[in-house]
Amino acid sequence: MHRVRSASPRCHRVQLACAAIAVLALAAQAFAQKAAAPPAPALATPVAGPSGPSGTLDRIRQAGRIKLGYRADARPLSYRDESGKPAGYSVELCQRIVEAAKGDLGLAELSIEWVPVMAENRYQALQQGEVDLLCGAESVTLTRRHDVSFSIPIFPGGIGALLRADAPAQLREILSGSTPKTGPVWRGNAQILQSKTFSVVASTTAEKLLAEKLAEFKLASKVAPVDGYEQGVQRLLDRKCDVFFGDRAILLDAAKRSPAGKELAVLDRMFTYEPLALALPRGDEDFRLAVDRAISRLYRSGEIRTLYAKWCGEPDANAVGFFQWNAPPD
Secondary structure, three states: OOOOOOOOHHHHHHHHHHHHHHHHHHHHHHHHHHHHOOOOOOOOOOOOOOOOOOHHHHHHHHHOEEEEEEEOEEOOOEEEOOOOOEEOHHHHHHHHHHHHHHHHOOOOOOEEEEEEEOOOOHHHHHHOOOOOEEEEEEEOOHHHHOOOEEOOOOEEEOEEEEEEOOOOHHHHHHHHOOOOOOOOHHHHOHHHHHOOEEEEEOOOHHHHHHHHHHHHOOOOOEEOOEOOHHHHHHHHHOOOOOEEEEEHHHHHHHHHHOOOHHHEEEOOOOOOOEEEEEEEOOOOHHHHHHHHHHHHHHHHHOHHHHHHHHHHOOOOHHHHHHHHHOOOOO
């Protein structure tokens, strides 16, 4: 067996010195390489869109004013009253939101600039910053969400049909879905429907639904789009169309208010279920959160029932359930 000799103190010091020199050389080389290398690119700062994060809230706070868009022809949800002022369920809901925003932003005053919009230009007005929030009757669709954002649902909407009270019983039965059928209702009664003229408000989901159904069942029925609900009701009374499709809540109110109300009838059937919401700028989550928080408070406090009853009649069990299910917790 060989005995391993321990290194002498002098030899040990030489080894330490060599190791230190090597470490210093490597450090110097790494430093030189780092200095010669181009600087690392800085992290890109996210570029905000027109409304950007908190953009709308910041602008509202600085201006002390909020711009609210409203439809002049969508009563009882959003309309211009006899004095020329905006009114309706959605309009009053927006006023409650403004009151909540005023407190959240710490503002003593927050004025409202009401901006009337039409069905065909309402989303452009929002995108171009002409309005901060749309207080109308907006059905939430994936196509629309490509251009704008939406609040939590505010109303249980859906498409209905308005007819003259003297409309043929067979037409009423076909559209109500109450006739015996061996296939799709509309297809099975194509001959009757082919001869009819339908009206819808242009640029609404009712127009899209009608076009899809006519194409699906290969119907050549005439479609006469109108600019607003009042025009659609008048066309029906003037016998220029046979059926007027639109949001059922608006059709019910129009029939009730019309001097010729006894000549009109709204079908019980809902052709679609379309929760309505408030439209706001896309990409501004802070503003959307502020709007949703204000609406949710109204739902949980029960105040929404009073607001609903004022404009749309006493809420039934379905409406009450709608507000309960759409109130997110804090």
